[in-house]
Amino acid sequence: MDWSILFDFTDYGELLALVRNSILAGAVLGIVGGLIGVFVMTRDMAFAVHGISELSFAGASAALLFGANVVLGSLAGSLVAAILIGVLGSRARERNSIIAVLMPFGLGLGILFLALYEGRAANKFGLLTGQIVSVDNPQLSWLLLISAIVIAALLVLWRPLSFASVDVDVARAKGLPVDALGLIFMVLLALATAVSIQIVGALLVLSLLVTPAAAAMRVTANPILTPLLSVAFAVTSVVGGILLALGGGLPISPYVTTISFAIYLVCRIVGRSNRSSRPRRLAPGVSR
Amino acid sequence: MSLDKPPVLSIRDASLAFGHRTLWSGLDLDVAPGEFIAVLGPNGTGKTSLLKAVLGLQQLSSGRIELLGTPASRGDRRVGYIPQQKLLEQGTPLRARDLVALGVDGTRLGPPIPSRATRAKVDEVLEAVGATSYAKSPVATLSGGEQQRVRIAQAIASDPSVLLCDEPLLSLDLAHQRSVSELINEQRKRLTTAVLFVTHDVNPILGMVDRVLYLAGGHFRIGTPAEVLRSDVLSELYGTPVDVFESHGRIVVIGGGESEHAHFEEGGL
Numbered sequence: 001m002d003w004s005i006l007f008d009f010t011d012y013g014e015l016l017a018l019v020r021n022s023i024l025a026g027a028v029l030g031i032v033g034g035l036i037g038v039f040v041m042t043r044d045m046a047f048a049v050h051g052i053s054e055l056s057f058a059g060a061s062a063a064l065l066f067g068a069n070v071v072l073g074s075l076a077g078s079l080v081a082a083i084l085i086g087v088l089g090s091r092a093r094e095r096n097s098i099i100a101v102l103m104p105f106g107l108g109l110g111i112l113f114l115a116l117y118e119g120r121a122a123n124k125f126g127l128l129t130g131q132i133v134s135v136d137n138p139q140l141s142w143l144l145l146i147s148a149i150v151i152a153a154l155l156v157l158w159r160p161l162s163f164a165s166v167d168v169d170v171a172r173a174k175g176l177p178v179d180a181l182g183l184i185f186m187v188l189l190a191l192a193t194a195v196s197i198q199i200v201g202a203l204l205v206l207s208l209l210v211t212p213a214a215a216a217m218r219v220t221a222n223p224i225l226t227p228l229l230s231v232a233f234a235v236t237s238v239v240g241g242i243l244l245a246l247g248g249g250l251p252i253s254p255y256v257t258t259i260s261f262a263i264y265l266v267c268r269i270v271g272r273s274n275r276s277s278r279p280r281r282l283a284p285g286v287s288r
Numbered sequence: 289m290s291l292d293k294p295p296v297l298s299i300r301d302a303s304l305a306f307g308h309r310t311l312w313s314g315l316d317l318d319v320a321p322g323e324f325i326a327v328l329g330p331n332g333t334g335k336t337s338l339l340k341a342v343l344g345l346q347q348l349s350s351g352r353i354e355l356l357g358t359p360a361s362r363g364d365r366r367v368g369y370i371p372q373q374k375l376l377e378q379g380t381p382l383r384a385r386d387l388v389a390l391g392v393d394g395t396r397l398g399p400p401i402p403s404r405a406t407r408a409k410v411d412e413v414l415e416a417v418g419a420t421s422y423a424k425s426p427v428a429t430l431s432g433g434e435q436q437r438v439r440i441a442q443a444i445a446s447d448p449s450v451l452l453c454d455e456p457l458l459s460l461d462l463a464h465q466r467s468v469s470e471l472i473n474e475q476r477k478r479l480t481t482a483v484l485f486v487t488h489d490v491n492p493i494l495g496m497v498d499r500v501l502y503l504a505g506g507h508f509r510i511g512t513p514a515e516v517l518r519s520d521v522l523s524e525l526y527g528t529p530v531d532v533f534e535s536h537g538r539i540v541v542i543g544g545g546e547s548e549h550a551h552f553e554e555g556g557l
Contacts (some may be wrong), residue, residue: 038381102499158398162392166380167387169371173343173452174395175363185544217379225398226381 015246021140022199026242029199029208030235035154036192037213037234038227039185042165044092048186051099052193054106055081057202060127061113070127071142074197078190081106086186090179091191098275109186110202130201131255150191153184161185162223176210199238200253207257208234215264218271224231233263292354296321296366296449296482297342302351304334304341310506317510319450319503322480323494324473326487326513329503335486338503339452342484343367350370356449363395368448368481370456373436376428377438379391384430385410385423385437391442413441416478417471433464437471444475451476453485457492465492490517491538517541 005121015022040049059077081102087093114124154161163171164178172178189209196205213235216226241256295318303313311334319325321375327335334356340346342353353360355367368391375381382390388410389402402410414423419437421428427438436456441499443451453472457465473496476483485493490500490513502509504525516522517539522530530543 042377042380044377077293098517155399158399159397160388160394162382162400166376166382167394168371169374169392170391170439171394172345173369173371174391175344175366176395214379217381221381221383221428223381223383223386228472 012247015054016243019246021049021191022242022245023239024198025140025143026238027235028144029196030212030238031231032147032150032192032197033208033238034212034216034231034234035151035176035227036189036218037209037211037230039154039161039165040189040209041217042196045184045189046206047096047099047190048082048089049193049206049209051085051103051106052078052190053197053202053205054103054110056106056190056194056197057127058109058113060107060197060202061110061117063089064119064124064127065117067143071137071146071198074127075146075191075194076105078194078197079187082186082190082193083183086183090182101177119277126201127197128203128205128250130199131254134151141196145207146169146191146195150188150195153188157184171220185257200256204253204257207253207260211260211264215260215267216282218264218267219274233267235258237263293321295319296356297484298354299342299353300352302353303349304337304346305349307350310349312503312508313350313504315508319482319484321482322333322476323450323498324476324485324493325419325499325501326485326490326493326497327501327503328487328490329508331488333503336454338453338486338488339484342452343369346472347349365446366449368443368446368451369437370436370443370451370453372458373439373460375432375435378428380426380428382427383424384419384434385414387438388414388442388445391445406444409445410441414438414446415423416444416475418527419443428497431464432460432498433468436460436464436468440468440471440475444481446480448481451481451483453483453487455486455488457487457489462492469496489521494539496536513539 040046056074060070060074063073083093084102085098089098102282110127117124138231160171161181163174164176164181168178192209193205196208200208213230215233218230220226220229228249237256238259240259241252244255297315297319299315300313304311305313327338333375337346342350342360344360344364355364383411386400387534389406392409393402393404414420417437417440419434419441422434427435430438440458451472457468460468469492472483472485473493475481485497487493490497496511499510500513502516502522502525506526507525509521509525518530519530519532522532522541526543528540528543533540533542
């Protein structure tokens with residue numbers, strides 16, 4: 001095996017200039033993934049992310065086939081999926097079966113469109129497993145715009161959305177419109193999925209929207225530290241993945257997924273030692 | 289309890305029906321400040337629906353509910369709510385004090401950074417329920433009794449005039465049932481908060497309640513435990529023979545399609 005396919009850093013400076021856009025997009029996606037991942041975890045939506053990403057893939061490949069904007073195509077696909085899941089699947093069990101039904105259908109449609117597409121093969125594969133460093137300017141503006149919407153909406157809704165996610169009965173009793181918040185969340189999740197697919201591909205979206213948050217939640221329960229750590233982990237994974245991928249001939253995604261997995265492993269180990277080192281206290285008067 | 293003061297909660301000629309099934313009708317109830325009322329009865333008689341109606345989440349079929357003179361409406365800060373004890377998921381990114389803070393500012397927009405006033409309030413109510421020592425522990429690592437203590441702090445953090453408790457003792461062991469109900473009782477005396485306490489088992493709170501609202505078979509009885517929890521009264525209410533036994537200060541209701549430890553409704557609101 002020729003190791004230079006994994007790591008080869010000659011001409012790195014020139015390459016770096018070429019992929020400035022990708023690094024910027026990657027960093028922004030890291031922020032989006034890290035933030036929304038916290039809610040994906042607390043609302044138990046990891047499987048939904050996967051389902052949405054397959055329909056997003058179908059939308060993107062349809063756009064590719066018909067020569068439309070790929071970002072908008074994947075956005076349309078993920079919005080349809082997210083709204084279907086949000087409206088039909090309010091209970092976890094129903095939700096999972098709806099996702100399981102949608103997912104192969106979306107994947108099948110996507111494969112159909114790609115089979116009919118006669119353009120560059122790399123584009124086809126890229127939608128599933130990640131694009132190689134080629135985010136052009138109009139695409140970048142779309143990614144940044146959608147990401148900005150998601151980040152702004154999450155920051156504004158953060159407190160009520162957390163309340164509705166972790167403590168739904170009390171949130172409803174306090175008058176929060178928890179069902180509407182759930183639907184808004186699904187739309188934001190659709191936006192986040194559609195942009196993530198552009199970098200890591202439909203099959204690997206979870207590494208951006210779930211793994212960083214899951215890792216952060218292993219080491220802290222602080223509601224401010226959790227999203228900050230999650231964002232740091234996600235940005236490190238994506239930007240680190242892009243920088244490493246430059247030095248070889250492989251797609252970005254294996255680097256991204258490996259870094260994010262490694263971070264998760266470290267957090268699990270750190271989290272476990274934290275947990276076992278804390279003595280279990282009993283509340284006075286509670287456990288007599 | 290001060291029955292001469294105007295009621296904090298006033299239910300007038302209220303009825304609730306789903307389709308052809310009437311859960312209760314003609315319900316009149318005035319709750320005085322600081323009064324402790326147990327809401328009893330078998331499953332499916334609309335105990336939880338009554339709480340929902342007070343919360344403004346359930347439309348009455350007729351009648352009205354007023355809180356200190358204004359109609360009950362959704363999101364009223366004068367109402368506190370303690371749900372069934374349901375353990376929070378492992379990994380929930382909240383410490384005990386963060387869950388309490390949601391009771392103060394959880395409906396406000398913005399990032400989860402509590403104001404100085406919110407933090408002071410959280411410290412105060414955690415102290416009041418004796419939960420200061422685990423204020424910074426992840427809430428999911430706390431025991432059921434500890435979590436319920438934190439929930440009481442969360443509910444009283446908005447200084448409610450009425451505290452609605454929906455089976456808050458469910459799935460707690462006897463010792464925790466006692467300590468949690470004592471804590472609720474303590475807080476309602478300290479804050480003169482009226483308590484509406486839905487439960488399938490009156491015994492843990494028998495020594496604390498002022499009055500009982502017993503719902504069964506579309507009818508109801510209101511009165512002191514001694515007036516309502518009697519064989520003749522409950523037999524009439526159920527329309528079938530019911531025996532109420534008292535032994536060692538505990539009350540056991542037998543017949544009427546329920547045993548004392550009847551199956552209870554799952555889920556919260």
